[in-house]
Amino acid sequence: MASTLRPLRLLLIALLALLAGSVQAAPLLVLDDSRVDHRAGLALSYFADDQHACDAACARARFAAGDAIDSADETPNLGMTRAFWFRLAVRNDTSATQWVLEADAAYLDDVWLHMTTGDGRSVTLRNGDQLPMRLRPLRDRNLAFPLELAPGDTAEILLRVTNEGPMILPLGLQTREYFADESSEENLAYGVFFGIIGGIAAFNLMIWLAMRDRNHLLYVLYVASFGLTMGTVFGFNALYLWPEHPWWGNRAVPTLTVLTAFFVILFARGILALRPHEPAQRIMNGLLVLFPLLLPLALFAPFGTAVRVIYVIAVGCTFWLIGVGVMQVLRGNPSARYFTLAWLVLLASTAAFLLSRLGLLPAMLLTEYGILVGSALETILLSLALAHRFAVIRDENLRIQAQATADLEQRVEERTRELDRALQARSEFLATVSHEIRTPMNGVLGITELLLDTELSPRQKEYAQIIQGSGRTLLTIINDVLDYSKIEAGKMALEHVPFRVHEVLNAAVQIFRAEAERKKLRFVTAIDPDVPPEIVGDPVRLQQVIGNLLSNAIKFTDAGEIRLSVHREEDGKLTFAVSDTGIGIDASQQPALFEAFNQGDRSMTRRFGGTGLGLAISRRLVGLMGGSISFESSLGLGTTFYFTLPVQTAGSGTWRAITPNARVPARPLRLLVVDDNLINLQVASGLLRKLGHEVDTTDSGQDAVARVFNATPRYDAVFMDCEMPGMDGYAATREIRRRERLEGHPHAVVIALTAHAFAEKIDACRNAGMDDHLAKPLSLRLLEQTLARIQPVDAG
Numbered sequence: 001m002a003s004t005l006r007p008l009r010l011l012l013i014a015l016l017a018l019l020a021g022s023v024q025a026a027p028l029l030v031l032d033d034s035r036v037d038h039r040a041g042l043a044l045s046y047f048a049d050d051q052h053a054c055d056a057a058c059a060r061a062r063f064a065a066g067d068a069i070d071s072a073d074e075t076p077n078l079g080m081t082r083a084f085w086f087r088l089a090v091r092n093d094t095s096a097t098q099w100v101l102e103a104d105a106a107y108l109d110d111v112w113l114h115m116t117t118g119d120g121r122s123v124t125l126r127n128g129d130q131l132p133m134r135l136r137p138l139r140d141r142n143l144a145f146p147l148e149l150a151p152g153d154t155a156e157i158l159l160r161v162t163n164e165g166p167m168i169l170p171l172g173l174q175t176r177e178y179f180a181d182e183s184s185e186e187n188l189a190y191g192v193f194f195g196i197i198g199g200i201a202a203f204n205l206m207i208w209l210a211m212r213d214r215n216h217l218l219y220v221l222y223v224a225s226f227g228l229t230m231g232t233v234f235g236f237n238a239l240y241l242w243p244e245h246p247w248w249g250n251r252a253v254p255t256l257t258v259l260t261a262f263f264v265i266l267f268a269r270g271i272l273a274l275r276p277h278e279p280a281q282r283i284m285n286g287l288l289v290l291f292p293l294l295l296p297l298a299l300f301a302p303f304g305t306a307v308r309v310i311y312v313i314a315v316g317c318t319f320w321l322i323g324v325g326v327m328q329v330l331r332g333n334p335s336a337r338y339f340t341l342a343w344l345v346l347l348a349s350t351a352a353f354l355l356s357r358l359g360l361l362p363a364m365l366l367t368e369y370g371i372l373v374g375s376a377l378e379t380i381l382l383s384l385a386l387a388h389r390f391a392v393i394r395d396e397n398l399r400i401q402a403q404a405t406a407d408l409e410q411r412v413e414e415r416t417r418e419l420d421r422a423l424q425a426r427s428e429f430l431a432t433v434s435h436e437i438r439t440p441m442n443g444v445l446g447i448t449e450l451l452l453d454t455e456l457s458p459r460q461k462e463y464a465q466i467i468q469g470s471g472r473t474l475l476t477i478i479n480d481v482l483d484y485s486k487i488e489a490g491k492m493a494l495e496h497v498p499f500r501v502h503e504v505l506n507a508a509v510q511i512f513r514a515e516a517e518r519k520k521l522r523f524v525t526a527i528d529p530d531v532p533p534e535i536v537g538d539p540v541r542l543q544q545v546i547g548n549l550l551s552n553a554i555k556f557t558d559a560g561e562i563r564l565s566v567h568r569e570e571d572g573k574l575t576f577a578v579s580d581t582g583i584g585i586d587a588s589q590q591p592a593l594f595e596a597f598n599q600g601d602r603s604m605t606r607r608f609g610g611t612g613l614g615l616a617i618s619r620r621l622v623g624l625m626g627g628s629i630s631f632e633s634s635l636g637l638g639t640t641f642y643f644t645l646p647v648q649t650a651g652s653g654t655w656r657a658i659t660p661n662a663r664v665p666a667r668p669l670r671l672l673v674v675d676d677n678l679i680n681l682q683v684a685s686g687l688l689r690k691l692g693h694e695v696d697t698t699d700s701g702q703d704a705v706a707r708v709f710n711a712t713p714r715y716d717a718v719f720m721d722c723e724m725p726g727m728d729g730y731a732a733t734r735e736i737r738r739r740e741r742l743e744g745h746p747h748a749v750v751i752a753l754t755a756h757a758f759a760e761k762i763d764a765c766r767n768a769g770m771d772d773h774l775a776k777p778l779s780l781r782l783l784e785q786t787l788a789r790i791q792p793v794d795a796g
Helices: 002-023 056-064 176-211 214-233 236-240 246-272 279-300 303-330 335-357 365-403 405-451 458-489 501-518 539-555 602-608 614-624 678-690 701-710 729-743 759-767 780-787
Strands: 028-031 037-039 044-048 083-092 098-103 110-117 122-127 143-148 154-162 171-175 497-500 522-527 534-537 561-568 574-580 628-634 638-645 670-674 694-698 717-721 750-754 772-775
Touching (some): 044 056, 083 171, 098 176, 122 143, 176 214, 214 236, 214 246, 214 365, 246 279, 246 303, 246 335, 246 365, 303 335, 335 365, 405 458, 405 678, 501 539, 501 561, 534 539, 539 561, 539 574, 670 678, 701 717, 717 729, 729 750, 750 759, 759 772
Parallel strands (some): 522 561, 670 694, 670 717, 717 750
Antiparallel strands (some): 037 171, 044 083, 098 143, 098 171, 110 122, 574 638, 628 638
16 A cells, blocks of 8 residues: 555655746746856845755755745845855856856855756855865855856756855856956955055054154054954955965954954054043043953854954944044044044945945945945045144144243253154165155156146046146155155265366355355465366265365354365375364364264354254265265364365266257157166156157167167167166166177167166166166156257268
């Protein structure tokens, strides 16, 4: 009897399954050629399996029986339920066979995929953030499965998703090519984001190393923990930092969230400057005790519990910080404006991102990447809050100095010692990165200048002009800071140009002649006949040294004469001497005379004034010019300072004299620009073409040498980048000069292009045989001035 009933039971089950299928047809995702990325949310059906009672066969039967819910959202959001089965039916109406099923979420614990195709193939794959990266089907920040689906074939895909956190499944099916392209674009966007916050953190770290200000360190720790949190949430840390440690990858989110909240409270306490005993200050102190206690919860408690508790506290702290910031703004704390705006921007961008993922806002560029923009703006605004706080402190210090004159001298001396250490560290840093700063600035300013010459709408033109103005302001600041740091770091750039010795001496004397006459001092200038009338060097720095010595001589002489003399040594060097009949220098003070801020004793400072920097700067400048400085003095009998410089007479191994033009050349110049950096090449060639000249470009030193000798007609000038792979600009110029000598070619004008503006780099250009030197960033005015010194090659 049982054997007779068994076929009947099987037939009845089959009929029920068919009837269920006819009552509720499963959704179908049709892959067609109109798109390469198909969102699968509305084609999903699902049921909960928190008890882990179903395997793939059981799940397939339940879906066939209609025991499931059809998704009504592009991104299903099923709360904190632990496990679900999802079903996706797919038909491939395209010619593509290679597909990727991607869950745009890096935080799902365990995902099993069971695919059965219409031709009978069966595929089982596993993924999830509990798996090491090497065991995942695709090495990607998100959870992705490679699938093969023949054209015209259908497939049933079952997904068993287990997660201790929120069950949100943004699912999509993409061609393999589109998946690769989209991953590259996303990596670029995220790379820009992490580069911005990393750069800001590095900048503030350098400030902390220089100034040892606690708030800068707290800001750096906050940005670092925030950046690591973002990298974990978006899956990059699991991909690059800890690919073989899934346990820590899962626990990193709540742990880093706790650390981020802890550091931001510390930072906020310093920025907002709350009163010691007000309620908000006491709450902050309580939170600073609470967050370390949450670390064991983040590390060892059930993940769902840890995430719920920590996220609720973190979100609550965010709203509370905004409220405290608003309170401080109303109290008149200007730094709080940046602080409050930063958190509002972050809150708005995060809300837009989450609402987009939940399907309540349309998916677009703004919602997809808005959280990155908002997070970057938040870190920048917090940095501005810190900078504004320093400005407020500076103003307050000035006010205190004006009110506390009696205490000022001791405070200034202590602060000067601290600033010396900080400025030295800053000077070394600025000198190191100056090349890297000028190179991108060349691209920014050059491309903006070219952009403004194109057809733009009024708003686009306004934006471009803002970029250009901001870039020029930034360049001015950079140049000012670098000029100050060069002499501190011993990297002052010197010119090498022909000049007349007597003109420099006369210019220096004229500055101080009136003061000497006021004190009724006799002024004597003596230049030996064998001193060459014209030499090569830096006339501005030479005049600066002579002026410092003349200033000291007049300052410390009440009667008698001041003598300035120049004579030539047997080895060809020139010795400049400044003598006076003044008070002289005590023997005990002579060993420290060239040290900074030294001027004998304090009584001398009070009597004669000055900072004591003049001789220290003079010694550094003379050293940069390859010379030495010394003095002879007797107390009450006067002092003689003398320095000796090696000199070159004009025309002996110096910059080639390029004939200046009084007017624009009769024809456009034919120019060659050589640079291995594509952006710099576009900038230089674009600006030169804008001036009306014919421009060829190359990124190779070897090719540049060949073009110089093979071009017809010849180039009027070659703009040569100094630092290139293979044959650099120096080697290329030396090769051009060698062939000119051996083969009798006319002299080719070579102008150096470099982001360096230091003396040793300029000397290297000159020694390689270059005719002129241009420091980046370039501008139309700078290029016009340079081209005005070029005599065009005869067209014949």
